[in-house]
Amino acid sequence: MAVYTEVSDAALSSFLEGYDIGRLISFKGIAEGVENSNYLMFTNKGPYILTLYEKRVTETDLPFFLGLMENLANNGVQCPTPIHGNNGEVLRSLCEKPAAITSFLNGISLNNPKVMHCNAVGSALAKLHIAGSKYKKERKNSLSLDKCINLFNKCLPRADEITPGLSDLIHIELEYLCNNWPKNLPTGIIHADLFPDNVFFENDRLTGIIDFYFACNDFLAYDLGICINAWCFENDCRFNPDKARMLTQGYISERPLKKIEISALPILTRAASFRFLTTRLFDWLNSVEGALVKPKDPNEYVARLKLLQDIEDPSFFGIE
C-alpha cells in the first residue's frame, strides 16, 4: 500500500485556490502508486488526481516527469495530463511536499491480463515511443545496466539468502550482458515500468497509462523487453508465447522494429529481467519489518531470468 500523507481540509482548500478547477465536492486518499500519496478529488468540474511526491521520487526529476506527461497527452497518449495552477506552474507544494494535480483516467488495472490486452499494450507502448520523440527534455535511466550492477554489488553478500546459487547466477548473467550489450539501437523516451498495475482498461479497451516516474531515455526496444517480463508470464512464472506474440505484433503494428532491434530483443529482455530482479532483491534485503509497502518476491525474477537465459532467437517472442 502507498505511503500516505494526511492532507487537512484547510491545507487542501488553500492549495486549491491556486487552480481554476471548480469547487471541491469530495476528496479521498487512494491506494494507488507505491512511491507517492495519491488522492481522488471531485470538483463540480469533474474528477482529478492529486499526487504528493514522497521521498522516493527525486524532486529535481519532477519537472521532467510532469512535462513528459503533458507532452504525451498532447500527442494522443492516454495518460494523466498535469493541470496548470493559476501561476502557470504544474509543480506546486502541499503539506511541505511537492504536489501536482492531473486529469483522471477511467478504467481499472487487470490482475490477469489476457492475450488481447497484451496486443493493446504493445500498440500503446509503440505510440508512446513515437509521441515521446517530440519531447525535448532528457533523463538518464537511473536503473540502466551499470546502475543495476552497482545495486547488485550491494546485495551480493546476502544474495544467496534468497536462493542458493543466486550470486553465481547473476555473475554469469552480468558477464553475458556486459560482453554482448548492443550498440547503436534507436533511443528515445521509454516508460520503463509498464506493468499491468500501470495500465487501465475499460471493457477490454485500453483507457490509460499511468506512473511515469521511471520514464527516461534509453533503447526503445528495451521497453518492449520490460513489457515481455511484465505481461507475458503467468502467475506461476510460466512463459506465455501467445501473449508475447500479441505484444510484439501490437508494437510493430504502430512502430516497425529495425533488424538490429529485433536481434537485440532477447538480450534486452534478459537485461530487463535482471533489472527487476536486482531492485526486488535490494528492496527485499533492505525492507523494514512491518513497513507499509511489502516488498515483492525476487524469486519470480530468478525464474524469469533462468528461462530467458536459454532464449537466443527473437522468434521466441513472436517476432522475426
Add this chain to the structure above:
Amino acid sequence: MAVYTEVSDAALSSFLEGYDIGRLISFKGIAEGVENSNYLMFTNKGPYILTLYEKRVTETDLPFFLGLMENLANNGVQCPTPIHGNNGEVLRSLCEKPAAITSFLNGISLNNPKVMHCNAVGSALAKLHIAGSKYKKERKNSLSLDKCINLFNKCLPRADEITPGLSDLIHIELEYLCNNWPKNLPTGIIHADLFPDNVFFENDRLTGIIDFYFACNDFLAYDLGICINAWCFENDCRFNPDKARMLTQGYISERPLKKIEISALPILTRAASFRFLTTRLFDWLNSVEGALVKPKDPNEYVARLKLLQDIEDPSFFGIE
C-alpha cells in the same frame, strides 16, 4: 490507514454481476474507515462505495448495521444506503469476506471543524435519533460502561505506563460513574462514534454521516456526550464552550431534551470520555509494531476526562 484487501478484477466483475448498477468504469481502494476495506467505484450509473468487512467487525452484526443505514436513509438521514443485489440481499461475499455496496456521499470530513459545523452536527444527530426510532432491530452497546470496565481491567497492570497515576484516576472515575449512573433516560438508536472523520461537509453544509459500525441501542443523550468529546475540544485538548453550545442547541432545535437528560449530560459526557480513553488505552497497549493502523494517543482522553471531572452543571455545555 485502513486494513486493505486486494480485489482482483476478475473477482470484482463476477461480484458485480449480482447487481444492477451498470457497467464498471473505475475502482480505487480508498483510505477511509479503520475497521474495513473501502473502495470507490464508478459505473456508468455513478459512484458507489464497496466495503469489505475485515475481522474487527462482528459478522453477525452486519445485518443490523446495513438494515439501519437503509432505514435511516429512507427516513431522511444523509447516510450511505446499501444497494440490494439481484437476489434481494444487501450483504454478499467477495474475496471470502462479507461485502456490501452502498451509495456514495459528496463532501469531505473536516480536521478542524468550526462552531457552525458543530451546530449542524448537533442537529443531524437529533434527526438521526428521531429517524432511528423507526428501526425495529436492536443491538446492545458493545462498549457500554460495564464492557468498558472489563476492557479497562485488562489494561490495569500497564495503565501507568501511559501516564503515572492513570490507574488511580480511572478507579476514582469508575466509582463515580457506577454510583451515579442515570436510570430511565430515553433510549434508542445511537451512532456511538460520530467523530469529525465520520461527517462530510460541502461548502459548510453537512452532506453525510458514515461509519455506523458502532451503532447500537443506548441512552440517546449519551450520543450527545460522545459528540461533545468528539467536536468540542481543540487540538490542544482545550474545551471550546462555543462549540458545545452550538452542538447542544443544534440538537435541541430538532429534538428537545428532557430535564433528566439535561441533568445527566455531565456524567454521560464523562462516561463517553472514559469509553474512548479505555479503547485507546487497550489499542495502545496491544498495538503491533509497524501495524497499518497507528493507535491514537490515549492521553488526549486523559486530559478530556480530567477536565470533565470538574463539571457538574450542564450549563457548561450551553444547555439548561
